[in-house]
Amino acid sequence: MKKASLSRSHSEAAGQVPARPRKTPVQARSTATVLAICEATIQVLLERGASRLTTTHVSQRAGVSVGTLYQYFPNKKALLHEVLRQHLTVITEAVERACAASHGYSVEQMARAIALAFIDAKLHDAKRSVALYSVADFAEGRTIMEKLRKRATRALVTMLQTAPGVEFHDPETTVLVLYSAMAGAARSVLEAGAGPRLVESCRRELVLLAEGHLTRACQARTVQARVAGD
Amino acid sequence: MKKASLSRSHSEAAGQVPARPRKTPVQARSTATVLAICEATIQVLLERGASRLTTTHVSQRAGVSVGTLYQYFPNKKALLHEVLRQHLTVITEAVERACAASHGYSVEQMARAIALAFIDAKLHDAKRSVALYSVADFAEGRTIMEKLRKRATRALVTMLQTAPGVEFHDPETTVLVLYSAMAGAARSVLEAGAGPRLVESCRRELVLLAEGHLTRACQARTVQARVAGD
Amino acid sequence: MKKASLSRSHSEAAGQVPARPRKTPVQARSTATVLAICEATIQVLLERGASRLTTTHVSQRAGVSVGTLYQYFPNKKALLHEVLRQHLTVITEAVERACAASHGYSVEQMARAIALAFIDAKLHDAKRSVALYSVADFAEGRTIMEKLRKRATRALVTMLQTAPGVEFHDPETTVLVLYSAMAGAARSVLEAGAGPRLVESCRRELVLLAEGHLTRACQARTVQARVAGD
Amino acid sequence: MKKASLSRSHSEAAGQVPARPRKTPVQARSTATVLAICEATIQVLLERGASRLTTTHVSQRAGVSVGTLYQYFPNKKALLHEVLRQHLTVITEAVERACAASHGYSVEQMARAIALAFIDAKLHDAKRSVALYSVADFAEGRTIMEKLRKRATRALVTMLQTAPGVEFHDPETTVLVLYSAMAGAARSVLEAGAGPRLVESCRRELVLLAEGHLTRACQARTVQARVAGD
DNA sequence: CATGAATGAGTCTTCATTCAT
DNA sequence: GATGAATGAAGACTCATTCAT
Numbered sequence: 001m002k003k004a005s006l007s008r009s010h011s012e013a014a015g016q017v018p019a020r021p022r023k024t025p026v027q028a029r030s031t032a033t034v035l036a037i038c039e040a041t042i043q044v045l046l047e048r049g050a051s052r053l054t055t056t057h058v059s060q061r062a063g064v065s066v067g068t069l070y071q072y073f074p075n076k077k078a079l080l081h082e083v084l085r086q087h088l089t090v091i092t093e094a095v096e097r098a099c100a101a102s103h104g105y106s107v108e109q110m111a112r113a114i115a116l117a118f119i120d121a122k123l124h125d126a127k128r129s130v131a132l133y134s135v136a137d138f139a140e141g142r143t144i145m146e147k148l149r150k151r152a153t154r155a156l157v158t159m160l161q162t163a164p165g166v167e168f169h170d171p172e173t174t175v176l177v178l179y180s181a182m183a184g185a186a187r188s189v190l191e192a193g194a195g196p197r198l199v200e201s202c203r204r205e206l207v208l209l210a211e212g213h214l215t216r217a218c219q220a221r222t223v224q225a226r227v228a229g230d
Numbered sequence: 231m232k233k234a235s236l237s238r239s240h241s242e243a244a245g246q247v248p249a250r251p252r253k254t255p256v257q258a259r260s261t262a263t264v265l266a267i268c269e270a271t272i273q274v275l276l277e278r279g280a281s282r283l284t285t286t287h288v289s290q291r292a293g294v295s296v297g298t299l300y301q302y303f304p305n306k307k308a309l310l311h312e313v314l315r316q317h318l319t320v321i322t323e324a325v326e327r328a329c330a331a332s333h334g335y336s337v338e339q340m341a342r343a344i345a346l347a348f349i350d351a352k353l354h355d356a357k358r359s360v361a362l363y364s365v366a367d368f369a370e371g372r373t374i375m376e377k378l379r380k381r382a383t384r385a386l387v388t389m390l391q392t393a394p395g396v397e398f399h400d401p402e403t404t405v406l407v408l409y410s411a412m413a414g415a416a417r418s419v420l421e422a423g424a425g426p427r428l429v430e431s432c433r434r435e436l437v438l439l440a441e442g443h444l445t446r447a448c449q450a451r452t453v454q455a456r457v458a459g460d
Numbered sequence: 461m462k463k464a465s466l467s468r469s470h471s472e473a474a475g476q477v478p479a480r481p482r483k484t485p486v487q488a489r490s491t492a493t494v495l496a497i498c499e500a501t502i503q504v505l506l507e508r509g510a511s512r513l514t515t516t517h518v519s520q521r522a523g524v525s526v527g528t529l530y531q532y533f534p535n536k537k538a539l540l541h542e543v544l545r546q547h548l549t550v551i552t553e554a555v556e557r558a559c560a561a562s563h564g565y566s567v568e569q570m571a572r573a574i575a576l577a578f579i580d581a582k583l584h585d586a587k588r589s590v591a592l593y594s595v596a597d598f599a600e601g602r603t604i605m606e607k608l609r610k611r612a613t614r615a616l617v618t619m620l621q622t623a624p625g626v627e628f629h630d631p632e633t634t635v636l637v638l639y640s641a642m643a644g645a646a647r648s649v650l651e652a653g654a655g656p657r658l659v660e661s662c663r664r665e666l667v668l669l670a671e672g673h674l675t676r677a678c679q680a681r682t683v684q685a686r687v688a689g690d
Numbered sequence: 691m692k693k694a695s696l697s698r699s700h701s702e703a704a705g706q707v708p709a710r711p712r713k714t715p716v717q718a719r720s721t722a723t724v725l726a727i728c729e730a731t732i733q734v735l736l737e738r739g740a741s742r743l744t745t746t747h748v749s750q751r752a753g754v755s756v757g758t759l760y761q762y763f764p765n766k767k768a769l770l771h772e773v774l775r776q777h778l779t780v781i782t783e784a785v786e787r788a789c790a791a792s793h794g795y796s797v798e799q800m801a802r803a804i805a806l807a808f809i810d811a812k813l814h815d816a817k818r819s820v821a822l823y824s825v826a827d828f829a830e831g832r833t834i835m836e837k838l839r840k841r842a843t844r845a846l847v848t849m850l851q852t853a854p855g856v857e858f859h860d861p862e863t864t865v866l867v868l869y870s871a872m873a874g875a876a877r878s879v880l881e882a883g884a885g886p887r888l889v890e891s892c893r894r895e896l897v898l899l900a901e902g903h904l905t906r907a908c909q910a911r912t913v914q915a916r917v918a919g920d
Numbered sequence: 921c922a923t924g925a926a927t928g929a930g931t932c933t934t935c936a937t938t939c940a941t
Numbered sequence: 942g943a944t945g946a947a948t949g950a951a952g953a954c955t956c957a958t959t960c961a962t
Contacts, residue, residue: 134367177435184414205407212442597824637895644874665867672902
């Protein structure tokens with residue numbers, strides 16, 4: 001069999017697939033190999049950028065032969081895809097968790113929660129984040145980003161609608177702009193390779209940005225709504 | 231033919247720079263060639279992306295031979311450099327002008343002015359913007375972005391310090407975060423190929439973001455600075 | 461596992477070879493595997509052609525691992541060899557039988573007998589025939605073809621010499637040309653994937669070709685040979 | 691550069707394209723290069739067979755770089771295509787000429803004319819013929835062969851219908867079988883690398899085959915036709 | 921100066937074959 | 942014996958860059 005168990009998120013995936021208790025020794029080796037390859041990809045990306053990443057480099061760095069790499073990924077594009085998807089999934093899920101946990105809170109609290117969730121997820125996976133900025137142009141990178149951005153924005157919009165006493169004129173746009181703004185800011189900071197001090201400043205500043213934006217973008221609930229609340 | 235009407239108006243469009251009496255008749259020809267090459271680069275970038283742009287494609291599209299291209303640009307990297315630099319310069323100058331024009335105004339007015347200046351410059355040069363997003367990974371693209379971001383940031387900080395009655399705790403960070411946030415938001419909108427309606431919504435939203443952020447990031451000036459609140 | 465519909469009937473189908481009591485129970489398993497591999501080879505050949513046949517494909521199709529394939533065949537070349545040899549042997553033996561059965565008959569009857577024997581053997585093994593046309597270039601395919609062609613032509617020449625009342629000026633050449641002509645015609649028909657109607661026409665036409673050729677290529681036996689012409 | 695012994699047939703080709711007077715110096719160089727590549731292809735084909743022909747080999751043998759090869763042929767397949775097409779075109783045209791020249795002659799004369807035209811064309815281009823037998827499996831080789839066989843077949847059928855006093859029951863089939871039979875016979879002889887003596891025998895034998903086949907495959911024209919002839 | 925044919929190092933990808941389990 | 946993961950040499954094809962015309 002070939003790429004069966006490729007769907008990375010191995011651990012996660014496992015968590016969702018009920019009856020797949022343990023991998024046989026054979027699969028265990030494969031899994032380790034796949035992980036090594038993904039990890040090597042990140043490293044090569046950091047050192048040389050996507051435009052100068054070669055499958056040979058990656059496989060050497062991973063300590064396997066090119067042939068092995070191609071046993072698990074049909075082509076270079078698929079490899080970059082996978083690595084990008086993994087990273088964005090982590091970030092997206094962090095944001096989703098923050099959204100779920102903030103339902104019903106004030107707009108300020110929401111803003112702070114998601115800003116911190118976002119930036120902290122990025123910082124936690126900082127190496128990956130930076131490495132992958134250069135991948136977007138390749139391999140339909142944007143398609144993946146788009147898909148996961150949608151997931152995140154859906155969670156955000158849903159959350160905003162639970163904010164008490166206010167309403168948003170155009171929550172979709174608000175959320176799209178805020179999310180991509182945070183992404184842009186995070187990118188600058190991460191790419192600049194900022195030290196811990198600057199990182200901390202930016203983290204705080206991002207909270208201000210989110211709070212400022214969201215409080216500006218909403219208004220006290222209108223009469224008929226308010227009456228109803230009454 | 232396709233791309234006939236190359237709106238080369240950009241540089242001219244600025245038009246604020248009074249007299250620029252350079253280039254002799256001889257140079258005029260060269261200049262036209264260089265312009266054609268730069269324009270062709272943008273087009274190829276849009277059609278194939280940076281990772282599949284070749285010097286041959288560019289020269290064909292520009293209607294010259296590869297040899298000619300190499301007469302004006304030492305290598306591919308320099309070409310991409312130049313095109314990126316041109317675009318970012320236009321944006322940066324628009325922001326600088328907005329900053330200069332907003333000295334002494336209220337924070338809200340500043341926010342609105344620069345947000346609009348930024349997004350409108352991007353929208354005006356939309357094709358170029360989109361085309362160049364894929365270039366960052368190449369040719370030290372980030373270096374150039376960094377350099378011009380610094381110029382813009384300097385102008386912004388200077389402006390903020392003229393805001394009456396308030397002061398910013400850490401204007402550098404505020405400005406860095408705001409600027410890259412706006413860039414991130416603009417990128418999303420442009421890459422999504424949004425229609426005029428969505429573009430307009432985002433434009434407005436970006437103003438809210440800037441206003442929200444800046445008003446949150448400042449505080450009434452402390453006593454010793456000026457009790458003169460009155 | 462796969463192993464599915466391997467119509468291994470071929471060798472058995474011939475059935476003319478009376479008793480061949482080889483292979484112990486143990487060998488039976490191996491034999492089945494070898495058959496499956498050969499059959500899979502034909503299928504892969506039909507689907508992808510010799511130039512895109514891989515040992516992996518073959519082994520998968522045969523329902524065994526590559527390793528097993530290499531247990532029975534030292535390399536890919538040997539595998540193709542074997543399959544080609546098998547097929548040509550079947551054809552050759554059919555021709556040999558027809559020759560043996562036609563000794564002493566008239567030239568026309570000989571012609572008809574061998575033409576039909578040849579084309580019917582090809583048609584019976586049609587899939588294999590078609591599949592193997594693409595193999596000739598590989599693995600010294602021509603060497604094998606040459607060897608078996610020699611066997612067939614020997615039988616043909618021997619037969620011709622028993623034709624009553626006539627003699628052939630240069631039976632070796634006659635037979636070489638006729639045999640390869642029939643092979644060429646058969647190939648066209650088979651590769652064209654002709655329907656039963658066209659096949660039947662061609663079958664008849666091939667008889668005409670053989671009859672015409674042989675009757676033209678011989679002459680009434682000369683006097684000293686046998687005044688008995690009368 | 692090398693450019694070795696470029697077998698002429700090119701000039702022929704030119705002779706058919708009316709309005710292309712002279713190549714510019716530039717094209718002249720290109721043309722020479724293309725010729726050298728085609729010639730090198732034949733040589734490599736003869737030495738290593740289609741399955742072991744590499745574009746690197748071909749370009750080296752042609753005395754140019756791989757890049758140059760790819761400047762003129764989009765891929766390996768196209769190269770083989772072209773060489774195959776050229777050869778088959780020469781053969782086909784020879785047969786067409788023989789057909790055109792034999793209209794109205796007796797069936798025997800037709801048979802002899804086309805058999806000789808065919809075999810002599812093959813012998814004249816013997817190296818090419820042999821080299822290209824291994825190409826059929828690649829690059830839709832059969833498609834090209836099919837196309838040109840159709841052209842030849844059409845000419846043959848048309849010719850047969852002008853034979854006086856006889857008619858063919860199923861001229862299409864007769865012609866298909868005869869043509870592919872001649873091809874098969876020619877192939878054997880050429881691949882065997884026969885010496886001039888054997889070649890000459892085969893040549894004569896092929897005439898016998900054609901004469902025998904065609905005279906067998908036709909019958910005296912039926913009454914109403916015969917009356918007319920009367 | 922312009923041209924575009926030629927170059928060849930560099931990439932991706934395949935696949936026959938081996939060998940540890 | 943069977944397995945199939947791993948290997949890595951080999952081959953198709955690309956493209957930045959040069960240079961003779």
